[in-house]
Amino acid sequence: MVAILVQPIASSEVKPPVPVNLRVGTDPTRSDRIRLRVSGAPGATYVVEEGGDLSAWTPVVTNTDPSAGYFDFVEPLAGPSPQRFYRAVPSAPADSVSAQNLLEDFRQDRILVKPKAGILSGLGQLHALVGVQVLQSYPGIGNLQVVKAPAAASITDLISTYRRSGLVEYAEPDYKVQALQAPNDLHYGDGSLWDLHNTGLYGGTPGADISAEAAWDIQNSAANIIVAVIDTGVRYRHEDLADNMWVNPGEIPGNGVDDDGDGYVDDVHGINVINHTGDPNDDYGHGTHVSGTIGAVGNNTVGIVGVCWKVQIMACKFLDSTGNGFISDAIKCMDYARSKGAKVINASWGSTSFTSQALRDAIGTLRQAGIIFVAAAGNSAEDNGANPIYPASYDLDNIISVAATTRNDDLAVFSNYGATTVDLGAPGDPIFSCWNGSDSDYRYFQGTSMAAPHVTGACALLMAHYPNDNYQQIINRILSNVDRLPSLAGKCVSGGRLNLQRALSGGSTSQGPTVRVVATDPNASEQGPDSGTFTISRTGDTSAALTVNYTLGGAAQNGTDYQQLGASVTMAAGASSATVIVTPIDDTVVEGNETVVLTISTDAAYSVGSPSSATITIADNDGTPSAEPVLTLSAFDADASESGSDNGIIRFHRTGDTSQAIQVSWTFSGTAVNGVDYQQLPTTSPFPAGLADADLTITPIDDLEVEGDETVIVTLVAGAGYTVGSPSSATVTIHDNDQPQQPTVSVVATDPEASEQGPDPGTFTLSRSGSMALALTVRYSLGGSAANGIDYQSLPTSVTIPAGAASATVMVTPIDDSQVEGDETVVLTLSPDAAYDVGSANSATVTIHDNDSPPPTAPTADFTASTTSGQAPLAVRFTDRSSGSITSRDWDFGDGSSHSSTQSPSHTYNNAGDYTVTLTVTGSGGSNSKSLAIHVTAA
Secondary structure, rough: OOEEEEEOOOOOOHHHHHEEEEEEEEEOOOOOOOEEEOOOOOOEEEEEEOOOOOOOOOEEEEEEEEOOOEEEEEEEOOOOOOEEEEEEEOOOOOHHHOOEEEEEEEEEEEEEEEOOOOOOOOHHHHHHHHOOOEEEEHHHHOOEEEEEHHHHOOOOHHHHHEEEEEOEEEEEEEEEEEEEEEOOOOOOOOOOOOOOOOOOOHHHHOOOOOOOOOHOOOOEEEEEEEEEEEOOOOOOOOOOOOHOOOOOOOOOOOOOOOOOOOOOOOOOOEEEOOOOOOOOOOOOOOHHHHHHHHHHHOOOOOOOOOOOEEEEEEEEEOOOOOOOEHHHHHHHHHHHHHOOOOOOOEEEEEEOOOOOHHHHHHHHHHOOOEEEEEEEEOOOEEEHHHHHOEEOOOOOOEEEEEEEEEEEEEOOOOEEEOOOOOOOOEEEEEEEEEEEOOOOOEEEEEEHHHHHHHHHHHHHHHHHHHOOOHHHHHHHHOOOEEEHHHHHHOOOOOOOOOOOOHHHHHHOOOOOEEEEEEEHHHHOOOOOOOOOOEEEEEOOOOOOOOEEEEEOOOOOOOOOEEEOOOOOEEOOOOEEEEEEEOOEEEOOOOOOOOOEEEEEEEEEOOOEEEOEEEEEEOOOOOOOOOOOOOEEEEEEEEEEOOOEEOEEEEEEEEEOOOOEEEEEEEEHHHHHHHHOEEOOOEEEEEEEOOOOOOEEEOOOOOOOOOOOOOOEEEEEOOOOOOOOOOOEEEEEEEEEOOOOOOOOOEEEEOOOOEEEEEEEOOOEEEEEEOOOOOEEEOOOOOOEOOOOOOOEEEOEEEEEEOOOOOEEEEOEEEEOOOOOOOEEEEEEEEEEEEEEEOOOEEEEEEEEOOOOOOOOOEEEEEEEEOEEEEEEEEEEEEEEOEEEOOOOOEEEEEOOOOOOOOOOEEEOOOOOEEEEEEEEEEOOOOOEEEEEEEEEEEE
């Protein structure tokens, strides 16, 4: 278990608070949980997050540090996890939360959930149990789901429930992202497009541009390329954009019908996922500005010109009228763009407050479709290597991260950078482009949002000019042909600013070696095995060692079909080449010949030449003997149910000779038990002669046990007379028809006595009866004379009983103050919920004993005199009757004689007169006095 120290995130709006420290240790009262203490600024709000590594974090609890400067949090240990990391980060200020019902930087009404492979149907029971609704599912992203939370649900508790269920790869908040522009209030009139052709106007440096004019002599149109602008929408009737807007070929404009059946009516130019319409009109301006840079119509005598004179701009609106949006909506736009044939996506938005696995998976799906994802690097003048911004900082090779440069080829003062996390620079400070105020509106804006579309437009032109290049080759052409700049050295991977003319002309920089790859032994085989060889070579300077990065693709799987290979190879100093050896793994699976494709990755240390990829073919040695048929399995009916006569069917298929009967054997596995959950079946049977197919029927047994959906996996066993082919196994899912009994929860104070001394905590134990198969979150309220967060460490208002557990505890840890307040009570009362019934007892009490005594009181002076009057000499005996704790006495007899400290003294008055005698008593609580008159007459 590891806790890490996280420095608070600074922003222009928030002064950095004091550092927050997170300590973690085992709970001394329970071995199945840990206790975390978050120490920070009193009154500051912190979010505790956990993760299996140091890259993906999920919120667990949000709390405010009380006056003591720390709060404790108890976390159950969910199974034998080899490691778990925790961190505490400061919460965003309240005024940064928009009006869209946000909790911190994510939505409070929905989350993202990705089920584990093969158990999508099993997730339905958990959905029903916690009361959520599936809003959207993406089969192409591993069945990622957007889930609507119940109205009163805690997002952190809901995520915790899913993560501990064992049914999901991940569950995470629907994070907020923002457009990454930095507005500029300078008024330049009609301005100058210095970013495309810099002639030195307005203090610029001639040539500090992307060399667009020279590039347009080579290629100025990308009319066949669809570019998706995922942003605030586009003013698609703008005079400089209307003719370059993508037109959906499957939609009839204005007929009010969803002609192409994609869920959107009249999505002629794109979609608006905020209100689920086909009208992506821009109500903010950001997306229109971006689109103008990419593809404002060229040579039309009005306005400006984009990087592409002709292109198809698809408008996908997910950012609202304030420039804010959410991950789930961005993913919906990506899925739409991919399905409609987009080749490049511009993403001029992001955030540093999260890393979303769902967003990374979605961009990974675009990668599989060969789509380039151009992302703005961010506008906080920070190193993305130290403080990543997403999506620009994901480690996917189809992402191009873009910094912003000025009209003098300097890195813009606001621009983020990163030697290994940002790819190149492009003009972004300031840029003149289309705006959404009217159909002839234009405006200056600055930001990496303005830099990214220059690269997006360049990608589109390169795709049109080099139609046979894949996405990696297009990206390599851009990064290998930048203008190297001193201002970008060490600030980005390429060390330079976009040069469109060089990228289109195929020119390469002379700085650094050029690397290429060939398959010097392109033929490998499982037989032997016989290895294949890639040779990566370099031309140019060989005096120093050079590490070349690469990716591996093809049909063969790294580590499965051939011995595991890394992602780089190093050429020694003085060497001009290095080899990568592909050693096949000799398995028994009939899979046919498979390929290994090595593609060189771009890097600032070298240029990528041609060829940049090569292929080795692994020959399979598991051929099928011609005399034996091949048997394979498939789930002809993969779903069975305890309800009614709903059976599953496993189909045995025979390829080849069917003239002979053969005895076939198999095994059963899965979570269902043969003869218990389905009718008893044998594990061997004859396959009749003349048949190519035979079925095995899985007949569920309708029991009364709540067990959830279960699987039956049938796997072929090799035998005489046949060969096992692929697939060799198939699965049927038996759906349970038994609803879990509503659990009943109750609470007792298993340790009802707590004390400030120590402090000594008290314990509430919340128990449930009924099914324990799933985690259960129980809500409660706290009352009594003790105040939460003041008299005891702050507690949340719910606790989760883990799956398989019958109870959970709530610890009351007193705060040892110096206030005399007497004993106080903490009363925990269970709150009703649709997920459980509240039993008896529904409340319990823990008493906190005070260890602060009241301050001592002063003693009370009192005495009597045996006589108070008489003739001189008058002898008077004084009797002390004072009360309280007394440490000293002082008698003043009033006649100027010496004082006495005797408890009950005697004193003689020798002269006539009136005297006042005073007794002062002193104790630890102070002093007190009493006086008495003595009258003495002459003799």
